[in-house]
Amino acid sequence: MTDVPQSAPDVLVHLTAAGVSVVLDSTRGRLPAVVHWGAALGAQSREDLRALSTADVEPREGNVVDEPVRLAILPEHHAGWPGRPGVAGHRDGADWSPRFQVTSLDVGPGATVDDGLVDGGPCAIVFHARDEVAMLGLELEVELLASGLLRTRAGLTNHGGTAYTVSDLSLAMPIPSRAREILDFAGRWSKERIPQRRALVTGIHDREGRKGRTGHDAATILSAGVPGFGFTRGEVWGVHVAFSGNHRHFAERLATDAQVIGGGELLLPGEVRLGRDEDYRGPWLYAAYGDGLDDQARRFHRFLRGRATHPARPRPVTLNVWEAVYFDHDVDRLVDLAERAAALGIERFVLDDGWFRGRRDDRRGLGDWVVDETVWPDGLSPLVDRVTQLGMEFGLWFEPEMVNEDSDVARSHPEWVMQTGGRLPVRGRHQQVLDLARPEAYAHVLEQMSRVLSDYDIAYVKWDHNRDLVDAGSLPTGAAGVHRQTLAAYRLMDELKRRFPGLEIESCSSGGGRVDLGVIERTDRVWASDCVDPLERQGIDLWTMQLLPPELVGAHVGSPVNETTGRRHELSFRAGTAVRGHFGIEWDLAKASASEIHDLAEWVAFHKAHRELLHTGDVIRSDDSDPTLSIHGVVSADRSEALVFLGYLSRYESSPRGRFTLPGLDPDRRYRVVPVVVGAPDDGLAPPSWYHDGTGIVLSGRALAVTGLRIPGARPERVVVLRVREEVGQGSYGSGG
Ligand code: DGJ
Numbered sequence: 001m002t003d004v005p006q007s008a009p010d011v012l013v014h015l016t017a018a019g020v021s022v023v024l025d026s027t028r029g030r031l032p033a034v035v036h037w038g039a040a041l042g043a044q045s046r047e048d049l050r051a052l053s054t055a056d057v058e059p060r061e062g063n064v065v066d067e068p069v070r071l072a073i074l075p076e077h078h079a080g081w082p083g084r085p086g087v088a089g090h091r092d093g094a095d096w097s098p099r100f101q102v103t104s105l106d107v108g109p110g111a112t113v114d115d116g117l118v119d120g121g122p123c124a125i126v127f128h129a130r131d132e133v134a135m136l137g138l139e140l141e142v143e144l145l146a147s148g149l150l151r152t153r154a155g156l157t158n159h160g161g162t163a164y165t166v167s168d169l170s171l172a173m174p175i176p177s178r179a180r181e182i183l184d185f186a187g188r189w190s191k192e193r194i195p196q197r198r199a200l201v202t203g204i205h206d207r208e209g210r211k212g213r214t215g216h217d218a219a220t221i222l223s224a225g226v227p228g229f230g231f232t233r234g235e236v237w238g239v240h241v242a243f244s245g246n247h248r249h250f251a252e253r254l255a256t257d258a259q260v261i262g263g264g265e266l267l268l269p270g271e272v273r274l275g276r277d278e279d280y281r282g283p284w285l286y287a288a289y290g291d292g293l294d295d296q297a298r299r300f301h302r303f304l305r306g307r308a309t310h311p312a313r314p315r316p317v318t319l320n321v322w323e324a325v326y327f328d329h330d331v332d333r334l335v336d337l338a339e340r341a342a343a344l345g346i347e348r349f350v351l352d353d354g355w356f357r358g359r360r361d362d363r364r365g366l367g368d369w370v371v372d373e374t375v376w377p378d379g380l381s382p383l384v385d386r387v388t389q390l391g392m393e394f395g396l397w398f399e400p401e402m403v404n405e406d407s408d409v410a411r412s413h414p415e416w417v418m419q420t421g422g423r424l425p426v427r428g429r430h431q432q433v434l435d436l437a438r439p440e441a442y443a444h445v446l447e448q449m450s451r452v453l454s455d456y457d458i459a460y461v462k463w464d465h466n467r468d469l470v471d472a473g474s475l476p477t478g479a480a481g482v483h484r485q486t487l488a489a490y491r492l493m494d495e496l497k498r499r500f501p502g503l504e505i506e507s508c509s510s511g512g513g514r515v516d517l518g519v520i521e522r523t524d525r526v527w528a529s530d531c532v533d534p535l536e537r538q539g540i541d542l543w544t545m546q547l548l549p550p551e552l553v554g555a556h557v558g559s560p561v562n563e564t565t566g567r568r569h570e571l572s573f574r575a576g577t578a579v580r581g582h583f584g585i586e587w588d589l590a591k592a593s594a595s596e597i598h599d600l601a602e603w604v605a606f607h608k609a610h611r612e613l614l615h616t617g618d619v620i621r622s623d624d625s626d627p628t629l630s631i632h633g634v635v636s637a638d639r640s641e642a643l644v645f646l647g648y649l650s651r652y653e654s655s656p657r658g659r660f661t662l663p664g665l666d667p668d669r670r671y672r673v674v675p676v677v678v679g680a681p682d683d684g685l686a687p688p689s690w691y692h693d694g695t696g697i698v699l700s701g702r703a704l705a706v707t708g709l710r711i712p713g714a715r716p717e718r719v720v721v722l723r724v725r726e727e728v729g730q731g732s733y734g735s736g737g
Pocket of ligand 1: 322352353397466508509510511512529530
């Protein structure tokens with residue numbers, strides 16, 4: 001770390017990575033303001049940066065304050081910024097409008113520091129600031145990551161002698177006024193991540209998550225872009241709050257044309273009250289700029305894949321027993337299911353809800369993490385041993401943050417149940433929340449889980465969280481406790497991973513209710529949705545992959561008639577949809593026909609043969625097609641191959657069909673595009689002439705991206721798979737020959 005001396009209050013920063021530049025102005029000791037965040041600027045001299053900063057100064061026009069309003073990453077009310085301030089807090093009514101002065105900054109490796117100019121590539125900078133009147137300290141971290149993703153986080157310290165109440169600590173990134181269209185996500189149980197678009201107009205588009213979990217309806221990424229931005233084109237700026245508790249994303253536009261996107265944790269009344277020298281640190285706010293949504297997604301994916309903790313070994317094909325047996329745990333039946341799974345090539349077998357004491361339905365047992373002796377007289381060994389003998393990993397379901405009133409733990413420690421106002425909260429899925437911020441309750445869960453994880457050979461935990469937090473107070477006072485509960489859940493995950501090296505955790509919350517980069521720091525997969533209907537998953541998975549790369553998105557093949565929607569689908573559509581993610585099965589295989597088992601085995605083999613590409617390549621989607629066709633592909637890092645899945649969502653509007661394009665390939669190389677049939681061919685296919693009886697067609701990457709191909713004819717609710725491979729030795733179109 002290079003320490004910039006206190007005598008250097010004038011700092012300009014220019015960092016560039018992967019086609020993104022960020023320019024910060026922290027001159028005259030003021031908090032850093034973003035002068036530029038977007039496409040790379042190329043080399044900039046000190047004078048250039050000063051000029052850029054000057055060009056950004058707001059003119060004084062109309063009835064405004066007498067100094068140009070300056071917007072810092074932590075927006076300050078004292079500067080005349082009339083939008084949402086970064087700090088909302090007070091000391092018994094005072095010190096509510098802090099004015100911070102930067103005292104020093106730490107510049108991490110990756111940039112040079114020369115006479116107040118910080119210049120370089122990916123780099124982390126920490127600005128230390130103080131307000132001597134309000135007696136507050138601020139640590140503002142800003143980091144440009146190698147993928148071009150930017151992240152920022154703030155920590156507030158109380159240096160005063162009396163308590164300081166923090167109600168909000170939000171960060172905001174300015175965006176250009178040409179970004180006038182917002183895209184974020186809505187959703188509900190079993191239908192997560194529904195995209196919604198609207199114009200960015202004056203005021204605040206405020207997405208509050210008050211459910212004590214990320215939420216099925218979470219904004220996930222709040223983006224603003226040039227009108228009409230799509231997957232492959234149109235500048236877009238987005239933010240994501242990496243937190244699994246209450247949180248907020250917002251886009252704000254002022255009458256002055258200034259606009260920001262930002263967010264932070266959403267704090268409940270009194271949740272953060274800082275004593276002397278205590279601090280509160282907010283979550284990371286990730287900021288992703290892209291030329292189109294694919295570019296934006298790639299920045300998240302590349303960052304996640306670059307982490308030391310990112311799952312490195314091939315993602316095991318998984319069988320989860322939930323939709324096969326629900327609570328009906330019978331050892332012989334489960335052993336039989338395991339044997340059928342192994343025969344198919346399954347690599348991980350997950351025993352879901354229902355294995356612990358008293359858990360015969362969803363009304364009792366949560367919180368008692370001991371094996372139910374009535375159903376499992378010999379413990380889990382008969383199943384675990386058989387699963388591991390068959391060469392599969394064993395996974396087990398837990399819901400560590402929850403409790404049923406009908407459980408030993410709730411009977412012995414009613415004070416561990418979160419509540420406020422002298423009453424129990426309204427139940428959700430018949431359950432309550434266990435107060436993990438209480439050390440005794442935390443120790444109870446940690447020790448019971450550790451015992452089970454030590455007693456059996458368990459490689460994987462499916463970590464569920466099945467209700468919103470309502471009235472989530474901590475006794476004895478009933479003080480609001482979502483903040484501490486979220487951090488305690490994180491601590492518990494971290495501690496289990498420390499105790500059981502190699503243990504993988506899946507983040508599930510009634511399906512896809514906990515999908516965020518806070519939980520992903522300590523987990524290895526998300527369960528994207530309780531709904532495995534492929535028609536729904538075409539959208540849910542595609543949009544979940546806006547944040548997470550495919551290998552982190554759990555996707556299963558369910559039974560022919562979907563358990564949630566009642567729709568019937570061919571195996572090819574179910575498997576051809578799930579195969580794009582972390583592939584698995586959730587179906588009672590004893591009920592599958594011989595031909596279904598045969599085809600399923602082919603899909604498992606297909607996935608294994610291609611999972612390296614699927615799980616390391618760049619996700620591509622296409623804007624150039626009829627909206628009834630969903631185009632999802634993955635291109636290898638060296639651009640030599642791709643797999644493309646055409647999802648036929650409903651009947652096409654015209655006949656014969658139009659074209660679709662394939663972006664993301666090397667424009668100057670030639671590729672052969674070949675249809676792939678896995679399992680029995682679908683009926684109703686109308687092959688286009690470019691199929692050439694299955695040998696496919698050779699075109700340049702440029703022609704595929706710009707001109708495209710005729711869409712193969714297929715019935716609705718089908719998937720057509722295409723393999724794209726570079727034609728080696730066929731010459732290229734590049735100037736380099
Ligand atoms: C909700 C999850 O999303 C399901 O997959 C299953 O684990 C159930 N909970 C079990 O209660």
